[in-house]
Amino acid sequence: MNTHKNANKQGEKILLGGVAAAALGLINAKPQTVKAANQNGTRATKKTARRAVKTKLNYQSETGSETEGEAADDGHTVQNNSSQTAGSEANTSTSSSAPETGKEQTGANSNPASGSSQDAITGNTSDPSTTDNTKTEKLGKAVKRDNENPTILTGVWLGVDVTYQPGLGIFTVKGNNQTINTVNDRSTSIIQAKKSRDLLADPLIVDRNQVREVRFEGPLTINGTVQSMFDTLPNLTTVTGLENLNTSNVYSMYGMFANCSSLRSVEGINKLDASKVTDMSYMFENCFENSKDLINLDLSGLNIGLNINKNDTITMKEMFRGCSKLKSIILPDKIDTSQVTDMTGMFYGCSNLVSVSYPSSDNPEDPANQKVDLSKFNTNSLKYMDYMFSGCTRLTTLNIASFDMSKAIKTNGIMNALNNLPDLRKLVLGKNCKFYRNDTNTNVGLDTPGTWVNVGNGTEKKPQMSKKWSSIDLMNNYNGETDHDTYIRFYDGYPVKIHYVYLDKEGKRQPILDKDGKSYDYVVAGDNGKTSDPINTRNIYGYTINSIFVNNDKQSSTDKVAVTFTDQEQNVYFVYDRATGNPITVNYLYYVDDKGHTKPILDKDNKPMTEKVDGVLYGDQKDIIPKPIPGYTIKQININGATQPGTNKATVGYSEKEQTVDFIYTKNQNNNNETNKVKAADVTVHYKDEFGNTIAPDEILSGYVGDGYTTGAKNISGYTLKTRPDNATGFFSTSPQDVTYIYTKIDTNNTPNINEPNTPTKIPKENNRKEKNKKEKKKNPIKQTTSSNLPKKQGNSSVAKNQKTAALPQTGTNKHSSLAMLALGSLTLIGALSAAWFSRKKIK
Template identity: 85%
Template sequence: MNTHKNANKQGEKILLGGVAAAALGLINAKPQTVKAANQNGNRATKKAASRAVKTKLTYQNETDTETEGETATNDDPAGQNSGSQTAGSENNAGTASSNPAGGSNQDAAAGNTSAPSTTDNTKTEKLGKAVKRDNENPTVLTGVWLGVDVTYQPGLGIFTVKGNNQTINTVNDRSTSILKAKKSRDLLADPLIVDRNQVREVRFEGSLTINGTVQSMFDTLPNLTTVTGLENLNTSNVYSMYGMFANCSSLRSVEGINKLDASKVTDMSYMFENCFENSKDLINLDLSGLNIGLNINKNDTITMKEMFRGCSKLKSIILPDKIDTSQVTDMTGMFYGCSNLVSVSYPSSDNSEDPANPKVDLSKFNTNGLQYMDYMFSGCTNLTTLNIASFDMSKAIKTNGIKNALNNLPDLRKLVLGKNCKFYRNDTNTNVGLDTPGTWVNVGNGTEENPQMSKKWSSIDLMNNYNGNTDHDTYIRFYDGYPVKIHYVYCVYPDKSDNLKKQPPILDKDGKSYDYVVAGDNGKTSDPIKTKNIYGYTIKSIYVNNDKQSSTDKVTVTFTDHEQDVYFVYDRATGKPITVNYLYYVDDKGHTKPLLDKDNKPMTENVDGVLYGDQKDIIPKPVPGYTIKQIIIDGVKQPGTDKATVGYSDNDQIVDFIYTKNPVNNENKVKAADVTVHYKDEFGNTIAPDEILSGYVGDGYTTGAKNISGYTLKTRPDNATGFFSTFPQDVTYIYTKIGTNNTPNINEPNTPTKIPKQNKKRKEKKNPTKQTASRNLSKKQGISSVAKSKKAAALPQTGTNKHSSLTLLALGSLTLVGALGAAWFSRKKIK
């Protein structure tokens, strides 16, 4: 019996052990993955669980029912790569959101995920029509604008954009947007703003990046007074700000606008058109952060057309220090109608905040590419100082693009002009239209309080006469009265008032007229303007405008609000009478005696003087028994003997005709040809009048050198003495100018400059990768691998665990079978 009991107990134990082994094997049969530890020995794996935040983008009948389009957004506002997992989807653990702007678009029910890199414009436009009242505050409307949450409080007129490190892509096709700039507008959410007249304030809360355009964003919000938070906008990739604030006529404050970045903007036209008109205070606009033109493509052009047009309450503008306008082609009407504008400056300007010295300083503008600047400053009626010294108006001249650029500036007192400034083309119909009354004078070497005044011009004369190469200067409108032009003319046409402007001007020895300008304040009388003593002319009459004056000595004028002219009219003067003497040679020493007439009196006559600018010829009379040999005018020997040519002189003039006696008893002699004596320099130039010797064939002649001032004799001719013959002879004395050096040989080549040889840079040999480094690396890698393998051996591997489990299951099963068999045999034996 005990044996039987023991056998039963032993069988039960064996049976229990087999069941336990089988159960252990089954438990271990389920595979697991055990991650290997890192090199630091930390084997713990942290699993980040992110909540799926659902943002409602569309609404139905103001209920809380979620519709299609619900999106799961990343809980990390900084855009870190934290995990995001949708409930019920096991395989998307560790999937990061790729769209911090609008979240990764997901269908939570289906468990499908998508992570677009940009906002779907079509979808955004569709979703932007959703409007809902806030449950907690029914007076607040909520919705979406370009994919960003916005709210609007109609009662207060407050529109809020809630950015959260989001990005808006307003357009996909840049070229399309530019072509449709006037049609495509990024207006603030129209569905929320039913009546745009009610909007009074716009707030930007949280960071927001805008790519594309912000054109017409605030367009036509007539009662908008305040914009805040613009510093939260990143516009570094915006290329159009067309009409951004246009027609915001009540706008007074734009906080953060100095932080906007316009470095890639190519279209700023109409950006502030008709802004600030209804503001009670004058506006100071700080645009110092725009960085205009700094990141523009080389082939792009910029337009600033009518950028500030009609901003009648705009007082001052601060432009960025870093500004590049070299690619600006159009500034038409840029400041047109800015009637209170007195200052345009830069943050680094000394006078940016100096109310005592306001000025419009565009000296940093590069206008090499500017083609249109029509009406650019027209209507800036309070403008006092304008600096456009850097302006190059060449292209604008060619395109007729300067019309009325400086029109209607009644308070302008100072104008700074540069070398490339131009104010006319070929006629006055295309000029800049400068019509400011008064007299402009140049500062020159003087000061603004005491200018040089070498030029005194009216506005019209400044436009017509200005030459950038010679006239670039600072011009001050020094007098309120218009200048009076003083003219010196000589009477060619009949001396009638209607012909005064036709009379040619009198010119000085340098070919310049004597005309000048006097100026003074309106209503004041000028100092006496006196007649000039001009060589060759004599005063005839004086006219003030068309009125002939009684005096021919001096005149005074009263300055008015229009230009006036004073004409000093001259006739050409007649020179003093000319005395003509007839003389003959007494001897070879140059002594002369007068020839006697039939009354035995010296032959002489007086000839009327010559009119200034004219000349007359006096022909020598034939005298029996004498032959003309020399003509001398006022002590100067003339080259010929046929006539004396005399011009005007206001001194007495004397002409001497000198004769020689004809030889006596020369019946058997033959008249010889003349011997001409020449006096020349070594270059063949005549430096003294020729002398002609006459005689008979066979007679001897003698010539001699002359003392010629500034010259010394170089060569005495071989035929200085000789005999008359039947053939003409020439005797030439050659002189050298005193004090001259030998002319250098300009064809002699210059010694070439030796250029030092430059040491050739040695080619740097590339150092081959040292094997020791690779060996060390291999050693380190080997050690690391061994360490890893050892540590890995200490842990159960996935395959190994599976194997062990199956073995245990088999052993348990065999043990169970053995126990059952043993029990069966025991019972059988007992029985």
């Protein structure tokens, strides 16, 4: 029995627990629509977690990716990286901010750099720590030791006997009237020059750092190229016997002495023949850098360009680039540069260069003769001269009067050609010199401080000075046709520009021009730190001085100013106001007879038609248009008594004197026929009290121009006339006219209200108002609203309806409350059924 009761109690607990759980579930349940909306919102805002993905990297050796062969040439831009070695790719750059260094040299036959070096024949690489015996073993079978002198190595280079003394670093070429053909024909010479180093890539020299002297003993003819003949022998100091070389059939001297940084003496170089050479680029690049003494280079025998085919072009790109210790160069008297297209960086970085001359010139060692004279250069074909003289910091005189820079301007190949020349004091310029290209804003980069003046008809010590320009102005303003001359940097200070300006309608400064259309501007110059003489205001017709500015600083004086010269350009502005001419009198006249006598045309007040027009600002003009006058036709215009062509306008300019414009008309013929008369504007007659209120209807009179009109006062009840208008009678005209009679009220105690309308407004009776309101209510019934302050006339049903509406919750709200009530009701019902069931069990 107890077991049975316990089971019943256990069942009761389970049943009641289930009911409670169900109730709680119903209470916490949410409507499906709301739940779905929340889920969507979560998806839209939650960020997706990302996993890191490992990427497989493929590595490739730099050495394996390099290729041998000819490097790309950028055409004319100065290059970087002067110490390129064999097998490396050419390093070029197109940067305009700084020139490049070096040259493109690649190829399997290229000579190695200092340090470890590769034998051009055997391919062996030397170790600087090895002994001479080890080196000899690596040289191969072609190399032998001299039996008489074991310290000398012997061998054959391109069919010519050569010797080398490693201990002394002396390399000797035993010429014996032999001929070396480095290329088969001329058509391949330039390609060959760009791909390989033709000479001294021999089996004897292993460590190129040890070579100190090269000797040529006996005649030797070379056909083709001498490409990089001595390139990258950093400790080579002396070359002798070059007069034994016949180079009359050499087409390329590309990089011949490049990177011989210790070279001090090249005997016989003045005997070399370059008459057929088309490529002299990089020929002496970075030479003489480590020389103890300044170098004078004699190239008087080169005969440049004398035997070039008409279709060939010559390049001298970076020929002397980086020769920082080179002091003077002697060029051949016989030189033809008319087929040279590229002189990019030709003298770039020659920081000690002071003289380029010819054998017939005076001694270049004399400081008085130190100048870079390129007056024999023909540059008709020159396309590229970027950085040509840039960095020649000791250069004082430059003569480029023969230069034709028209093609270089077109190819934009003038960039920084005259940049960084701080000591330059004399510049000789010709008709075809051009320094600035407007569309690309490219110029030669002349930045030498100070003031350039032209010598003109004077001397260098006392120049004419009709032009005073800063370096920037010289580049921007130079016109070869009119400005070719010798220019001297006469002052260390920058010029001061004097401007005479006026302010236009927008407040901008505009130059004042003279009668020939030229400005009054000029330039004063002086040495840095010195003060100029007083600069005075100029009296200019039509202008009055307003103020003076030095740069942006307004001065207290308006008559003169003094300026201290500096290392910067300065500007002085004399600011003027334009003067205004006297007023202009305009008369309207008509002819009265055939003799030209005139009378004034009368206006509506029977007065002569005339007017005053404001005067004209100096430099401006004013057009005055004649008025159309009914009954008259314009026939003539006179300005200050002078007849003007045409009759449509009078154009008047500035004058300090009074001016007169006469518009002369003729009367139209009417023959007493009204059809020929001109309809006049109406005359309106007004009747008003003294407060401006209309007390009688207006009257309108019509007629023809020139006819008379008459008006009169009216008898108005309760009013008496106070003022009769002056124009009560008059003549009709083309302009509307008003005639106003003023009255006063007879009863002065009842002064009318000026704000009171003439016609009083009727006030509707109360009954009429109520009746009107009833009709409006029928037409426009009052709409139901949800306001709690509704009038009782709307009825109880309306109020109840509104209350019921207000009691309803908004859609989707309070759903938890509804579900909770449902759950509690269900719980109560289930509890009642359970109690009844338990009671029944007990009864049983």
